[in-house]
Amino acid sequence: MKRITFLLFAVAMAVTSFGQENKPLSPKATVEGKIGASKITIVYSQPSARGRKMLGGKDPYGKVWRTGANEATTIEFDKPVKIEGKDVPAGKYALFTIPNEKEWTIIINKEANQMGAFNYQESKDLLRVNVPASKAPAFVETFNISIGKDNIQLKWEDTAVSFKVKG
Helix, strand or coil: CHHHHHHHHHHHHHHHHHHCCCCCCCCEEEEEEEECCEEEEEEEECCECCCCCCECCCECCCCCECCCCCCCEEEEECCCEEECCEEECCEEEEEEEECCCCEEEEEEECCCCCCCCCCCCHHHEEEEEEEEEEEEEEEEEEEEEEECCCEEEEEEEEEEEEEEEEC
8 A cells, every 4th residue: 555655646746847847047038129220139048146146256257258147148230230339240249248346348259159158269259348337226136138229238236237339
């Protein structure tokens, strides 16, 4: 009788766990918008702090960051744009950053399909611009990228960064 009870319990547990979804820790997100005449598409994975110090901690200051989790973040423009006054042709690129406390470096890299920043090569950068970092109005648990009227914003933990885009 104990064997049958145990077997039924094991089957019930297997069926229950089979039906549950495993939610990824850093789910994939897509942001689309228009700035001027250019359609912009950003694909990235959204890590969460989950009680950890991320910027300046797990993701150290002064090092190239994939600007999200998992694969490198991609940014695509269907028409040429200017980022902080510098020309960027239409195309799909990797978006990397170098976070620091007071200033971030925004990097548009020609190699769009990369796993994280493991094989990042500075020689493939299309542009680098420095922008100020500011304090976010409230704590942001999950990394977020948004497209504004004339800029792209990055927010996480207590940090907010934006860079100007003209389409």
